[in-house]
Amino acid sequence: MHTLSNPQIRAQEILARCRKLAAYSEDACGTRRTFLSPPMRDCHREIAKWLKAAGAELTVDAAGNLRAFYAASQSAAPRLLLGSHIDTVPNAGAYDGVLGVLIAVALLEALETRRLPFAIEVVAFSEEEGVRFGKPFLGSRALVGKLDESLLDSRDANGISVRAAIENFGLNPSEIPRAVLGDDTLAYLEFHIEQGPVLESLGLPLGVVEAIVGQTRMEFVFAGRANHAGTTPMHLRHDAIAAAAEWIVAVERTARNLPGLVATVGQIEAKPGAVNVIAAEARLSLDLRHASDTIRKESAAGLARLAGDIAAARGLSLQHCVLLNQNAVAMDPFLAAQIEEAIRNSDCKPHRIVSGAGHDAMTLAEKIPVAMIFLRSPGGISHDPAESVELDDVAKALQCGLHLLDQLAASREFLMGREARKNA
């Protein structure tokens, strides 16, 4: 294996770049970078600079994904995809998504123009979190041909559609089909912070993702009747916030009582939203996850029924809709075994872990083999400015990545592709 020179220095550079990109935000204070917002252009400029210097050719596809092609030792070779997302949640940390892209950049730099029997395409996905339009994975859906008309018609809080956001960014939605992965794509590998407490509790720097849990996202609207807060007796009220509150407590109780289920009401909006007016409407989000798709779907249906019962008992009406129904995804066993070996070759103890967070790998798994490497999250914190990552763990991830590239470059099984592997 080609030894990685100066892993600590390269890791420091990666962390400095993460912090630099974190400053590109829609907000004066804190990091918020949603689908094709202006700061995304600043990120493209900086990341493209680093990738070009490493010997890659750059394009931006019609879904706003930055894509960098690092040629193989021979032309017409298959390609390996490396990457992650560069959009963020509001008031985000500096590493969710971005770190995976910058580790991929650093791996190209560490190759020092060395060419492998496969090309490498680094992808910085334009949208994974689903913050602006409520539906996630817009960037990676384009690569599997699933950024369809209904998604393009989705509108943000300002009534701007995905299609218009693409045009406003200077891209052409009619070119989206050209973003689809070719049949020459061997696999997708993503480095990502764990965003949870497991690796830290085990004292381990790196983890091998075995599977990503399934995810349901829904919107619920409790509709009651506005009235005067001072003159309306309690028994005559149809209070939308009170109904929503009763349901939210039940959501939490349901998840606490069902092992492996996590349920979150992260957004709540009340109308008219005045101190002295009984709320006419409460609009809520629900994020529901479980490793079992059956349990997740049954839980979602049960909570929707419960919302209807609470609304009826209080003389309110209820509407709800599903924004996302993403099944759990297993990582490719061959790639997971290769990652395990690469972690051992980096003098670390591998640990297999199921991801509670969603990732672009879920989308790409529809078309190609995917696998992920987790880095320890100190304090288990993520989706918050306190999100962090250890310098040594980033250095270890780089060493693991270089071992992985060497292992795959020497693997006839990998180069033959998944179908041939299955029939071998």
Ligand code: HGY
């Ligand atoms: O919500 C998630 O699981 C991821 O951070 N998008």
Ligand code: MN
């Ligand atoms: Mn995230």
Ligand code: MN
């Ligand atoms: Mn992420």
